Amino acid sequence: MRHAAAAIITIVLLASLNAFPAPGTDRTQSVNGSGDVPEDKRTALGLYVTAKDAHRMWRADPMKTVVLDVRIPAEYVFVGHAPMAYNVPFAFWRSDVFPEDGNPVMKLNPDFLDRVKRLVSPDETILVMCRSGTRSPKACNALAEAGYKKVYSVVDGFEGDAVEDRRDESYGKRTINGWRNSNLPWTYELRRNLMYLPVEK
Secondary structure (H helix, E strand, C coil), rough: CCCHHHHHHHHHHHHHHCCCCCHHHHHHHCCCCCCHHHHHCCCCCEEEEEEEHHHHHHHHHCCCCCEEEEECCHHHHHHCCCCEEECCCEEEEEECCCCCCCCCCCCEECHHHHHHHHCCCCCCEEEEEEECCHHHHHHHHHHHHCCCCCCCECCCCCCECCCCCCCCCCCCCCCCCCCCCCCCCCCCCCCCCCCCCCCCC
């Protein structure tokens, strides 16, 4: 049962998180409405949150707030993840299709909604996170269509936005905002109950 496992994880995480400062709302990154959100990051429900505020929301009510990481398992495992995040990929990379525009071609995960429904009840809050906030809106919309009402898109994602100034030595790298760049806890450690694994028949 997710809540029993969540209770144990929550106790362990909250104890370990005491070393991190309690996140406040950073007004330079806060999302005040859809007007602050780029068109490709908007959702049908219009609920948005920054990584910092997502962490604050989870800490305020960890038993009724779920951090849902919708990246592919390779990103979750090798790039790192929020220690309390459940990994349920919204889409998978198509290795058989060459990305002509330099962006990976994705195919939807047909198991996405079924897996989320096993984890999260409709009355719970879901904080949906991807790499940089462009896959999460699509996942949020799918969840909204399935009847979930409290679904927030983490607009800056796990890795954050890329530096666009070509004069900057970090040009193209994702060093702006995002969970990993915001002094929030993240890990490479894997917990079986949080990972996307084949369902046992």
